[in-house]
Amino acid sequence: MNDLVAIEQQLAAPVINQLQSSDLGEVWEGLIVAGSRRLIACRSHVRALLREPDDQTRAMACRVAAMLEDREALPRLKSMQEQDPSEDVRTEARKATDRLVGQATREIGDLTDAELEKMLRDLQRELERRKGRSD
Numbered sequence: 054m055n056d057l058v059a060i061e062q063q064l065a066a067p068v069i070n071q072l073q074s075s076d077l078g079e080v081w082e083g084l085i086v087a088g089s090r091r092l093i094a095c096r097s098h099v100r101a102l103l104r105e106p107d108d109q110t111r112a113m114a115c116r117v118a119a120m121l122e123d124r125e126a127l128p129r130l131k132s133m134q135e136q137d138p139s140e141d142v143r144t145e146a147r148k149a150t151d152r153l154v155g156q157a158t159r160e161i162g163d164l165t166d167a168e169l170e171k172m173l174r175d176l177q178r179e180l181e182r183r184k185g186r187s188d
Contacts, residue, residue, distance in 0.1 A: 058094075065094035072098040080110060088117040096123045103129045108139040115142065119149035127153055 071083025072095060080102065087095040099121060102114035115133065118126040130153070133146035 061092065061094050064090070065092045068092055068095055069098050072102065077107060077110060080105075081113060084110075084113045084117045088120040091121060093121060096121050096125070099123065100126050100129065103133065108142055111137065111139070111142045112145040115145035115149040119152040122153065124153055 065087070068083050068086050068090075071079045072087065074080050074083070083095075084099065084102070086092070087099060096118070099114050099117050100123060102110055103118065103126065105111055105114070111133070115130060118130065127150060130146045130150045134143050134150060137143050137146060
């Protein structure tokens with residue numbers, strides 16, 4: 054297990070450098086990489102970005118905190134969804150909180166073809182059941 058932690062820390066090191074950059078473009082790129090690679094070692098650095106002055110950075114950090122399943126970010130995210138001055142950040146904080154506490158819903162566009170087909174079959178069965186009940 055320690056070998057895996059060491060490997061992740063090695064992989065995360067350049068991303069952590071990006072997350073700590075004073076260049077917002079670098080920070081945003083680091084957020085994208087941390088989230089897409091699910092680099093758990095970046096959690097505390099992403100959490101720190103939840104307090105950044107830039108609205109877009111805070112919004113992205115909310116999303117990435119959820120992608121990294123960072124439950125330690127929950128108190129800050131809950132505070133942000135009520136008090137952040139940016140509506141976009143409040144929305145992202147709410148979505149991240151919902152995802153972390155298991156209340157997130159998926160958008161239809163995010164479903165696979167197989168999931169959509171199953172949903173369609175389930176809906177058709179339910180409609181047929183209701184039609185039989187109301188006749």
